[in-house]
Structures are given as structure tokens and as C-alpha cells.
Amino acid sequence: MSQDAQARPGRRVLIVEDSAAMRQLLAFAVKRVPSVIIDEAPDGVAALKALKAAQNTPYDLVLLDLNMPIMDGLKLLGRMREDPTYAHTTVCVVTTEESFETEKQALLLGAKYFIRKPVNRRTVEKILAEVFGQDP
Ligand SMILES: [Mg+2]
Incomplete structure (x- = not known):
């Protein structure tokens, strides 16, 4: 068994966002979570690869942009829902999409x-505290 596979689960975050500046901004906030491991993906296909690579220690939280090239966020969400591996991965959509319909779709x-x-x-920060608790 590799060291990775033995690493304790928890505090793993995947940032899925095509804007490098936005990824950096989100990572800056997430880094405040103690002993967090952050991975980043610029589109849905890269995110699926990261999710599969981490399936032994699934991500606790995915910060997910919707408008991305190659595979958008809603499509990725659909793929994740089809796979029970990600049942305990919290997804937080971070988007410029204003429409209530899109929000409803993402929540569904x-x-x-x-x-x-x-x-x-x-x-x-409030969402990170909800997902990871306040304790260091
Ligand atoms: Mg985008």
C-alpha cells in the first residue's frame, strides 16, 4: 500500500475552476483550513481525473465553477451523482450564473x-467551517 493510500482521509479539497486567478483566490481561503490538501483542476474532465485518482481518500469538498471549457460544472455534477464514491463529497458551486433555474438544477x-x-x-470561510468544523 502506498503512503498516499495510508494517508488519513479528510480535509481534502478540489478546486475546479478555469480561471487561474479565481483558483488562486479560492486556494488562499482554503489554505486557512488546518492540514488541508488542495488540488486544482481547470475543467470538468481534469476534475474527473483528479476525483478518480483520489477515490481511496475522496475529497471532502469540491469548489465548483459552472462555466468552464471541455466539461462544464453541471455536467461534472451529473457524473459525480452517478458514482456512489462521491456520495460524501460536499459540492459548493461558485459561479457568475445568476439564474435561479441554474441554482435549482445544481442543487438537484x-x-x-x-x-x-x-x-x-x-x-x-463560513462554508469551510461548516464542512471541516472550527477545530484545528
Ligand atoms: Mg469559469
């Missing part, structure tokens, strides 16, 4: 949170 597809850009740092 299993997203727990839906936040709109520009991202409010306190909102992200």
Missing part, C-alpha cells in the same frame, strides 16, 4: 452550496 444534482461571484471571503 447534489450541490449543497451555491455561491455567486464576486466571492465574499466570509461566505467561503
Whole structure:
């Protein structure tokens, strides 16, 4: 068994976002979570690869943009819902999409949170605290 496979589960975050600047901004907030491991993906296909690579220690949280090239966020959410491996992975959509219909669709597809850009740092921190607890 590799060391990776023995690593304790928990505090793993995947940031799925095509904008490098936005990924950096989100990673900055997530890095405040103690002993967190952060991976990043620029589109849905890269995210699926990351999810599969981490299936022995699934991500606790996926921060998910919707508008991305190659595979968009809603399509990725649909793929995740088809696979029980990701049943305990919390999904937080982070998007410029204003439409309530899109929000409803994302929530139906299993997203727990839906936040709109520009991202409010306190909102992200509140969600991180809910997912990971307040304790270091
Ligand atoms: Mg985008």
C-alpha cells in the first residue's frame, strides 16, 4: 500500500475552476483550513481525473465553477451523482450564473452550496467551517 493510500482521509479539497486567478483566490481561503490538501483542476474532465485518482481518500469538498471549457460544472455534477464514491463529497458551486433555474438544477444534482461571484471571503470561510468544523 502506498503512503498516499495510508494517508488519513479528510480535509481534502478540489478546486475546479478555469480561471487561474479565481483558483488562486479560492486556494488562499482554503489554505486557512488546518492540514488541508488542495488540488486544482481547470475543467470538468481534469476534475474527473483528479476525483478518480483520489477515490481511496475522496475529497471532502469540491469548489465548483459552472462555466468552464471541455466539461462544464453541471455536467461534472451529473457524473459525480452517478458514482456512489462521491456520495460524501460536499459540492459548493461558485459561479457568475445568476439564474435561479441554474441554482435549482445544481442543487438537484447534489450541490449543497451555491455561491455567486464576486466571492465574499466570509461566505467561503463560513462554508469551510461548516464542512471541516472550527477545530484545528
Ligand atoms: Mg469559469
